[in-house]
Amino acid sequence: MNHYHVLTGLSGYMPDGNQVYDNLADAKSGLLEFVERAKDTDVTDEQRDAISIADDGMDAEFPLEGIASPVFGVEYAEIVDCYEPDCDREEM
Numbered sequence: 001m002n003h004y005h006v007l008t009g010l011s012g013y014m015p016d017g018n019q020v021y022d023n024l025a026d027a028k029s030g031l032l033e034f035v036e037r038a039k040d041t042d043v044t045d046e047q048r049d050a051i052s053i054a055d056d057g058m059d060a061e062f063p064l065e066g067i068a069s070p071v072f073g074v075e076y077a078e079i080v081d082c083y084e085p086d087c088d089r090e091e092m
Helices: 024-039 045-050 068-072
Strands: 003-009 017-021 059-061 076-082
Touching: 003 024, 017 024, 024 059, 024 076
Parallel strands: none
Antiparallel strands: 003 017, 003 076, 059 076
């Protein structure tokens, strides 16, 4: 069955975070919640304003060079669809 993963982490590495959702609307809400939690960290307005979610709601950018990882703990957050029938969703 088709389902969705919200993946978060550092560019070029395996994801640090992997949340599973049954439908795209819930995955987009999950991505938005993740971004809002990142914005709630103790950061400046400039850092907070630099985070953006794509118009299609499928990914978020943490574009401040050199600051995304230490401040927000991530450099990317994205939604990917999964059709793997043997995807072990319990371990995600």
